[in-house]
Amino acid sequence: MRLLRVFLALARPFWWSRAGWPGWLLLAAVFAMGMGIVQVNVHINAWSKTFYDTLATFDGAALLDLMGEYALAIVVLILVVVSKDWLTKALILRWRQHLNDHLLEAWFADRSYYRLGLEGEPDHPDQRIAEDARLLAESSVGLLVSFFINTLQIGAFVGVLWGLSGTQTFSLGGYSLTLDGYLVWAAVLYTLIGTLLTHWLGRPLHGLNYERQRHEAAFRADLLRKRDHAEQIALYAGEAAERQGLGERFAAIAGNWRALMHREFNLGLFTVGYSRFSNIVPVFVALPAFLAKTITLGGLMQIRTAFGAVQGSLSWFISAYRELAAWSATVERLGQFQQALERSHRTRVEIRRGEIFATCALDVLKPSGEVLLHRLNLHAAPGEWLLLAGASGLGKSTLLRTLGGLWPYYSGDWQLPAGRCLLLPQRPYLAGGRLDRVLAYPGLEVPDEATLRVALAVVGLERLGDGLAREAEWSRELSGGEQQRLSLARALLWRPDTLFLDEATNQLEEQAARGLLQCLREWLPTCTVIAVSHQPGVQTLFARRVELSMVAGRLAAVPA
Numbered sequence: 001m002r003l004l005r006v007f008l009a010l011a012r013p014f015w016w017s018r019a020g021w022p023g024w025l026l027l028a029a030v031f032a033m034g035m036g037i038v039q040v041n042v043h044i045n046a047w048s049k050t051f052y053d054t055l056a057t058f059d060g061a062a063l064l065d066l067m068g069e070y071a072l073a074i075v076v077l078i079l080v081v082v083s084k085d086w087l088t089k090a091l092i093l094r095w096r097q098h099l100n101d102h103l104l105e106a107w108f109a110d111r112s113y114y115r116l117g118l119e120g121e122p123d124h125p126d127q128r129i130a131e132d133a134r135l136l137a138e139s140s141v142g143l144l145v146s147f148f149i150n151t152l153q154i155g156a157f158v159g160v161l162w163g164l165s166g167t168q169t170f171s172l173g174g175y176s177l178t179l180d181g182y183l184v185w186a187a188v189l190y191t192l193i194g195t196l197l198t199h200w201l202g203r204p205l206h207g208l209n210y211e212r213q214r215h216e217a218a219f220r221a222d223l224l225r226k227r228d229h230a231e232q233i234a235l236y237a238g239e240a241a242e243r244q245g246l247g248e249r250f251a252a253i254a255g256n257w258r259a260l261m262h263r264e265f266n267l268g269l270f271t272v273g274y275s276r277f278s279n280i281v282p283v284f285v286a287l288p289a290f291l292a293k294t295i296t297l298g299g300l301m302q303i304r305t306a307f308g309a310v311q312g313s314l315s316w317f318i319s320a321y322r323e324l325a326a327w328s329a330t331v332e333r334l335g336q337f338q339q340a341l342e343r344s345h346r347t348r349v350e351i352r353r354g355e356i357f358a359t360c361a362l363d364v365l366k367p368s369g370e371v372l373l374h375r376l377n378l379h380a381a382p383g384e385w386l387l388l389a390g391a392s393g394l395g396k397s398t399l400l401r402t403l404g405g406l407w408p409y410y411s412g413d414w415q416l417p418a419g420r421c422l423l424l425p426q427r428p429y430l431a432g433g434r435l436d437r438v439l440a441y442p443g444l445e446v447p448d449e450a451t452l453r454v455a456l457a458v459v460g461l462e463r464l465g466d467g468l469a470r471e472a473e474w475s476r477e478l479s480g481g482e483q484q485r486l487s488l489a490r491a492l493l494w495r496p497d498t499l500f501l502d503e504a505t506n507q508l509e510e511q512a513a514r515g516l517l518q519c520l521r522e523w524l525p526t527c528t529v530i531a532v533s534h535q536p537g538v539q540t541l542f543a544r545r546v547e548l549s550m551v552a553g554r555l556a557a558v559p560a
């Protein structure tokens with residue numbers, strides 16, 4: 001029941017929205033095709049009685065007509081089945097597209113992608129967005145459609161089977177029992193036993209599938225991390241340690257796979273035998289009536305296909321068990337992700353805007369609740385440059401994160417000047433791709449070439465001006481200092497009203513750093529700059545310096 005609630009919460013944004021109506025239309029068309037399939041199957045079932053009875057009469061001309069009729073039915077069946085598959089895929093794509101947009105929007109909203117990482121939950125959002133969303137759309141639609149067709153099939157063939165059963169009297173130990181539709185009851189009983197056994201054997205598959213997705217995602221993420229840090233690993237010559245780490249990750253995959261194999265082996269022993277046995281059970285069940293000559297050979301064959309259709313459809317749960325187990329694990333993983341996103345949105349940080357930058361009795365904490373910085377009262381007028389100094393590990397970067405609205409562990413208040421805000425970290429983030437886009441980041445619009453060239457010249461990277469359209473892994477191709485220069489060029493182009501600099505020039509010589517910051521001030525004269533820097537050479541650029549230091553076991557701001 002809980003699983004169904006989680007599923008509905010995941011499905012609602014698509015199916016209950018405007019975007020959902022083409023989905024409903026496609027679903028209706030898929031159901032219509034499903035009805036067509038059942039209709040053709042019923043026709044073929046009636047045909048089989050006529051065919052086998054005609055076979056017994058050796059009437060060649062009639063048999064030829066019947067074969068033509070069969071070929072026509074098969075052509076119709078092929079067309080309907082293929083159309084149903086096409087429409088199903090179109091529906092899956094629509095839903096997956098919507099799920100993808102919805103999850104990405106929620107993940108990026110209120111910086112949840114960052115804050116979920118701080119809380120350590122949930123694991124591997126990449127896999128949940130890419131893989132689990134696909135599985136959810138594919139399996140939900142696939143299972144629903146097959147469930148619908150099987151239910152229709154039961155409705156259509158129960159009547160046929162009931163009619164073929166007639167009224168049968170059974171004698172057992174002196175008692176006699178008269179039963180209508182005994183073939184239907186036999187199919188129900190046979191399937192019920194099969195379903196219960198399947199559920200009993202396959203129950204642990206849900207947990208194992210959940211673990212499987214988690215282990216696979218961890219292994220893939222680890223491999224990606226190696227690629228991203230290839231140079232550092234090579235410099236340490238850390239291959240053996242890396243190999244060992246990956247080996248351990250893979251051992252977890254193999255262990256889970258073995259457990260799955262074992263469970264699926266037990267389940268397979270039963271389901272494979274069950275499905276094979278199902279082909280002959282209806283003949284055994286109807287044999288007494290055939291031997292008593294109350295039904296013809298055609299009747300026996302019709303019973304066989306009708307019984308098979310009813311029993312096969314009732315066995316939907318058995319054949320779909322593995323997919324249902326994987327589906328429930330997917331719903332669980334995506335449900336957790338959605339709940340974590342909702343929690344994260346509830347605790348979003350609202351940044352107040354005002355005339356000036358100011359903090360009021362601001363406490364910055366660690367996620368554990370431990371106080372890092374205590375009762376900070378800072379201020380900076382528009383266009384003022386404020387330097388924050390203090391020993392390593394005091395919480396200067398964490399303070400900047402808090403002011404930028406990233407860090408949710410704080411109490412007290414602060415406000416920023418209206419307008420754009422930008423934080424330049426020590427290690428800039430340079431995505432791979434065209435240089436002009438990398439320069440314009442986080443902007444979406446790429447400025448014209450002349451502006452980009454000027455910005456590059458100001459930060460001393462004019463040599464890159466001829467390759468603005470070139471695609472490269474810029475974080476590998478540029479030195480640490482060059483990356484910091486590029487990051488400052490971004491600030492020139494983005495033109496923020498508040499700029500946080502977190503050791504943003506510490507890989508440059510002090511003279512060069514000073515020159516660059518001076519240019520920054522000339523380009524952005526009204527921008528308020530709050531900076532953390534250990535470089536004595538740049539400190540004279542700042543109007544005020546605030547020393548963060550330990551006071552009575554706590555940290556406080558002491559204006560220098």
Ligand SMILES: Nc1ncnc2c1ncn2[C@@H]1O[C@H](COP(=O)(O)OP(=O)(O)OP(=O)(O)O)[C@@H](O)[C@H]1O
Pocket residue numbers: 118366367372391392393394395396397398399
């Ligand atoms: N995501 C996090 N989870 C838990 N603790 C954290 C996290 N980020 C930072 N901290 C802790 O907060 C403290 C302050 O870190 P911060 O990086 O803000 O210091 P800093 O003053 O900028 O140091 P430095 O001058 O060396 O860069 C450190 O003890 C650090 O371990």
